[in-house]
Amino acid sequence: MKNRIWMLGAVLAVMCSAQPRKFVVGIGGLMHESNSFNPAKTTLADFGGARGASTTSSADMLSVWRKSNTELTGYLDGADAEGFGVFAGFVASATPKGPLTTDTFNTLTERLISSLKAAPKLDGILLALHGAMVVDGYPQGDEEIVRRVRAEFGDSIPLIVTHDYHGNPSPEIVRMTTALVGYQQNPHLDTRLRGKRAATIMGRTLRGEIKPVQVIVKPPMVFNIIFQNTYAAPFRPITRTSMDLEQSNPKILAVSVMGGYQYGDVPYMGPSAIVVADGDRALAEREARRFSDMMWNARSEIALKVPDPAEAVRRAKAATKFPVALFDAGDNIGGGSAGDSTFILDELVKQKALGWVVVIADPAAVDAAVKAGIGGVFDMETGGKTDNMHGKPVRVRGKVKSMHDGSYIETEIRHGGGRYHRMGLVAVIEAEGSTDDDKNLLVVTTRRTSPNSIHQIQSLGIYPQRQRILVAKGTIAPRAAYEPVAAEIIAVDSPGSTVVNPARFTFRNVREKLWGIE
Numbered sequence: 001m002k003n004r005i006w007m008l009g010a011v012l013a014v015m016c017s018a019q020p021r022k023f024v025v026g027i028g029g030l031m032h033e034s035n036s037f038n039p040a041k042t043t044l045a046d047f048g049g050a051r052g053a054s055t056t057s058s059a060d061m062l063s064v065w066r067k068s069n070t071e072l073t074g075y076l077d078g079a080d081a082e083g084f085g086v087f088a089g090f091v092a093s094a095t096p097k098g099p100l101t102t103d104t105f106n107t108l109t110e111r112l113i114s115s116l117k118a119a120p121k122l123d124g125i126l127l128a129l130h131g132a133m134v135v136d137g138y139p140q141g142d143e144e145i146v147r148r149v150r151a152e153f154g155d156s157i158p159l160i161v162t163h164d165y166h167g168n169p170s171p172e173i174v175r176m177t178t179a180l181v182g183y184q185q186n187p188h189l190d191t192r193l194r195g196k197r198a199a200t201i202m203g204r205t206l207r208g209e210i211k212p213v214q215v216i217v218k219p220p221m222v223f224n225i226i227f228q229n230t231y232a233a234p235f236r237p238i239t240r241t242s243m244d245l246e247q248s249n250p251k252i253l254a255v256s257v258m259g260g261y262q263y264g265d266v267p268y269m270g271p272s273a274i275v276v277a278d279g280d281r282a283l284a285e286r287e288a289r290r291f292s293d294m295m296w297n298a299r300s301e302i303a304l305k306v307p308d309p310a311e312a313v314r315r316a317k318a319a320t321k322f323p324v325a326l327f328d329a330g331d332n333i334g335g336g337s338a339g340d341s342t343f344i345l346d347e348l349v350k351q352k353a354l355g356w357v358v359v360i361a362d363p364a365a366v367d368a369a370v371k372a373g374i375g376g377v378f379d380m381e382t383g384g385k386t387d388n389m390h391g392k393p394v395r396v397r398g399k400v401k402s403m404h405d406g407s408y409i410e411t412e413i414r415h416g417g418g419r420y421h422r423m424g425l426v427a428v429i430e431a432e433g434s435t436d437d438d439k440n441l442l443v444v445t446t447r448r449t450s451p452n453s454i455h456q457i458q459s460l461g462i463y464p465q466r467q468r469i470l471v472a473k474g475t476i477a478p479r480a481a482y483e484p485v486a487a488e489i490i491a492v493d494s495p496g497s498t499v500v501n502p503a504r505f506t507f508r509n510v511r512e513k514l515w516g517i518e
Helices: 002-018 044-050 059-067 071-082 102-117 141-153 171-176 191-206 236-248 281-296 309-318 343-350 363-372
Strands: 024-031 085-093 124-129 159-163 179-182 212-217 252-258 272-278 324-328 356-361 377-382 394-404 407-409 420-422 426-431 441-445 469-472 488-492
Touching (some): 024 071, 024 102, 024 191, 044 102, 059 085, 071 124, 071 191, 102 141, 124 141, 124 191, 141 171, 159 191, 179 191, 179 212, 179 252, 236 281, 309 324, 309 469, 309 488, 324 343, 343 394, 363 394, 363 426, 394 441
Parallel strands (some): 024 085
Antiparallel strands (some): 252 272, 394 426, 407 420, 426 441
């Protein structure tokens, strides 16, 4: 009997030893959209000192990633479906701003690589990179990250990267990666899906089922951000076609038609078509050129006819259905602006508009409200304090209506897929001119926060459907949040570091004269 038990144990041991080792894939990321025209440099402090709420290097964060709808969440979904293990490496992100300093970039990249090297063994690497990172000394920042990762881990390990729809990828980053998968949608509601697609390609590559090859084609143009709404013409049919191709052709592994980021003065600024195919480079090149041609042929539909702040406020006041949402394109926080532009606020005050809501990042105004206390008098110059691009401070008189810690949760899928949002300490000011039915509300925040969620104001006790005019500092990103509540959305050609007309900037590093840059 003992011999039989011993023999059975030996057989089980042999069977277990014959089981293939489970693949392990490292996950890391450095995410930053860098505005070349914002003079305020991005430093380590903007990343929470590399140890803040927007930063992690701990496997404990896997549970946090699973609760969101970002590409990191998608990586985990794909790992579960494909049956490979994950090693959580260093991930850092910061609110868009000016270019990273060299020291900041080097520190973050070293921490990313060190975290991945801490894994016992990696069979592949998934990197979440924005695609529009600009660094002092390295204009194509994401390309430099990939170059350094390749230098440490070699050319043979599968390395798959995800990019934001606003990435400006170069041919070199495409050459160095096994596959590059960009968001297809703007507002970015597909971040989780694109992360899962990247992880699916990883799993199939590791098992030897596919051999990804990819091609990038960049039409020589600027596809203006005003027209980058993938849920409306002219980009909608292009995006729809790219999604259909992924579903209909099993040889096509990923199609990423990206609008680009016009505030990055880098060699490969502009839209991109990247197609990843299974072993068929000719197919990938043919389809990438087709999508590039589709963008190029849409030029006749791209004509800037956007009202300035004065005209936009007049139109909002004359509306018959409310609320009207004014999108402050020149102070697009998601594009790297200051968050304290006053051009629209100034017009609202001058034109004696009623029932408006404006959110401005102004820590000094928050401090003043705290000193005054709830119900106290508020009277100070607000906004326009970061630089000389976003207007002058506007005097606002009123009373402190409420104060909040500025934290809120978005449970729905909204732009970027983020769940947890933090504005820092916030004060709501009921400004002069308010009536019982129509409150003029100035929200002053400690931190810049892109209005990707309507809970930015709802969490403060503001009911957007009761207001006449809502001002959101963005261009396309706020649409998913504001379209369900706004009767009308008006994009505003306001000045600032994200002004919609590229002719207002001087580009020095773009690779050639691009159509639409003037």
